[in-house]
Amino acid sequence: MDVTKLIVGCVTERGLEEHMKKSSGAERLRLEIRQNCKLFLLKMVSKLFEKAPLKYPLVRNLSVLDPRMLLKSKEVSTRKLTTVLRLLVETGRIEDKCCDEIIREFGHFYDHSLMSASDSFREFNPQSGRLDEFYQEHLSNKAECRHLWEVVKLVLVLSHGQASVERGFSVNKEVMVENLKEHSLIAQRVINDHVHSVGGLLNISFTKELLLSAASARQKYHMYLDDQRRLKQIEKKTQKRKGKMEEITQIKSKKKRMEEDTRVLMKSADDNEEKAE
Known part of the structure; x- marks a missing residue:
């Protein structure tokens, strides 16, 4: 590449011309600037080729x-x-x-x-x-x-990789707030995706089923909370029963070990008695 033909821009050219009027070494400076621009372009293109998928x-x-x-x-x-x-x-x-x-x-x-x-x-x-x-x-x-x-x-699909998943992470970050439950996050993502799929809020079709579902949302929420409380109670009872069963198992195991130790001691005592006679 001929550096003298390198276009460095109007502002740079005007600055070089003004510098030439004041200094005798302006021509050397002009060549240095163009040479540095050339090196920059070569490095930049080299880095682009290094990062670009076209190398594969x-x-x-x-x-x-x-x-x-x-x-x-x-x-x-x-x-x-x-x-x-x-x-x-x-x-x-x-x-x-x-x-x-x-x-x-x-x-x-x-x-x-x-x-x-x-x-x-x-x-x-x-x-x-x-x-x-x-x-x-x-x-x-x-x-x-x-x-x-x-x-x-x-x-x-090779070039897509995890693009859709990673875009989803960005959307999740936008809709997430403190103490947001998993179901709430999923619901907000479903709503967000639907709004985008129909082209905006003004294009949403408010059907009878949708309005009824929205009207009963509070009732469904309380029913969900009741179900969660019942599940927690059942889980608590199950854990308590499991703890008792584990305790019983440990007692049985301890009893078995004690019986085995007693049997060994009795056998040892009988052997010692026979030797004494």
């Missing part, structure tokens, strides 16, 4: 699922799919005996389904379209591509 062969070859890329070359797409299958076999995700069948199904899908629907593949927009819905439409209802569809579903 599986991620690079998953471009085979890009509908726009599929149309460019069947040979390249098949080669990428083969690499993906090999990596899945190495990690124990699929069995190696299935690979040939998946490649065959991909070839059949490419020659027939893809070519007949090439416009939808070419016009796919990742900004507005979902890849899972796209392949759900083109693969899920084809029995001749069932093994290929299983692999597509598998690789589409």
Whole structure:
């Protein structure tokens, strides 16, 4: 990279020009600044490559699922799919005996389904379209591509990891307050998820069943408290009975040991008596 062609911004350029009017070493300073900018860019790009998932062969070859890329070359797409299958076999995700069948199904899908629907593949927009819905439409209802569809579903969820669970942790933190019971937290999460699923509070349908449930909520709460009290009483009685049974078991065990000790002492006394005679 030619550092003299590096764009450092209008403010920096103006500052350098003003400095050149005041100092004779401004040109050297200009080169140093550009050189430092170059080093910064190289370090930043290097760090991005280090952290980016593109360093993994599986991620690079998953471009085979890009509908726009599929149309460019069947040979390249098949080669990428083969690499993906090999990596899945190495990690124990699929069995190696299935690979040939998946490649065959991909070839059949490419020659027939893809070519007949090439416009939808070419016009796919990742900004507005979902890849899972796209392949759900083109693969899920084809029995001749069932093994290929299983692999597509598998690789589409690899990048998600625990994202939905971790997002749930954030929501839990927002709705949690002190002394919040587990059932209350679950109920608030259910309500929160439903509000988001329907698109906001104004889109909630207040049915007769919902209104009746809300009206009887207090009564259900008191019934729940009564049930919990009964359960605690039963548990307390069970623990008390269990404690008595354990005490009885210990007494029986102690009695058995004492009887065994008595038997041994009596036998020893008889032996000593016989020896004395």
